[in-house]
Amino acid sequence: MIISPIDVNKDIPLVERVVREAFASTPDSDLSDWFSFSEMVGSIKRSQGICLKATDENGEVVGIIHAQQENPVYGREGTEKWVITNIAVVSPASGKGVGSQLLEAIEAEIKKRGGVKLFVHTNVGDNRVIRFYYKNGYKNAGTILDYYYAGSAVFLLKSLGKTRD
Numbered sequence: 001m002i003i004s005p006i007d008v009n010k011d012i013p014l015v016e017r018v019v020r021e022a023f024a025s026t027p028d029s030d031l032s033d034w035f036s037f038s039e040m041v042g043s044i045k046r047s048q049g050i051c052l053k054a055t056d057e058n059g060e061v062v063g064i065i066h067a068q069q070e071n072p073v074y075g076r077e078g079t080e081k082w083v084i085t086n087i088a089v090v091s092p093a094s095g096k097g098v099g100s101q102l103l104e105a106i107e108a109e110i111k112k113r114g115g116v117k118l119f120v121h122t123n124v125g126d127n128r129v130i131r132f133y134y135k136n137g138y139k140n141a142g143t144i145l146d147y148y149y150a151g152s153a154v155f156l157l158k159s160l161g162k163t164r165d
């Protein structure tokens, strides 16, 4: 498996396909409800976001991950803290460590860019996804009731082991 940055000028249709496929059988299959590919592209072009792809031995892209600075309007607090907005692995490739490799690679890249913490939120009760983050060292940072238009969110957070200077 090769993990590498996407080419923002060429790979977006590929990223969309992987995300659509991975979420097709989940309650979040209507991506327009919760994800904007054009905002993702904007974050990468502003150097506030990173999108990596996982390519298998046949040259097929089987997974992607995007994370960005939480929110630069909060100054250092919002640029040192990053949020994973999307991670997707197509189902034939899932359960084989691809998602974990994508996480590990993006954590390293975020750290290089001065990131100190990384978090993600997902639906309360999405136990497979929550277990996936626990396995990768994320800690439960609490629940926000009614955070989504339909339902509550559990927050999972990982410290990247860097301290502020």
Ligand SMILES: CC(C)(COP(=O)(O)OP(=O)(O)OC[C@H]1O[C@@H](n2cnc3c(N)ncnc32)[C@H](O)[C@@H]1OP(=O)(O)O)[C@@H](O)C(=O)NCCC(=O)NCCS
Pocket: 022, 023, 026, 087, 088, 089, 090, 093, 094, 095, 096, 097, 098, 099, 100, 101, 120, 121, 122, 128, 129, 131, 132, 135
């Ligand atoms: C969640 C997801 C990214 C995990 O990627 P992955 O490559 O399957 O994960 P890994 O192989 O590195 O880790 C497997 C672990 O993740 C968990 N897991 C979560 N979803 C899983 C799935 N669909 N298949 C297998 N394992 C899954 C399990 O705890 C598993 O551990 P186990 O093998 O000990 O049971 C992937 O399943 C996916 O794209 N799901 C649909 C989209 C989604 O829900 N994204 C997360 C939104 S925040």
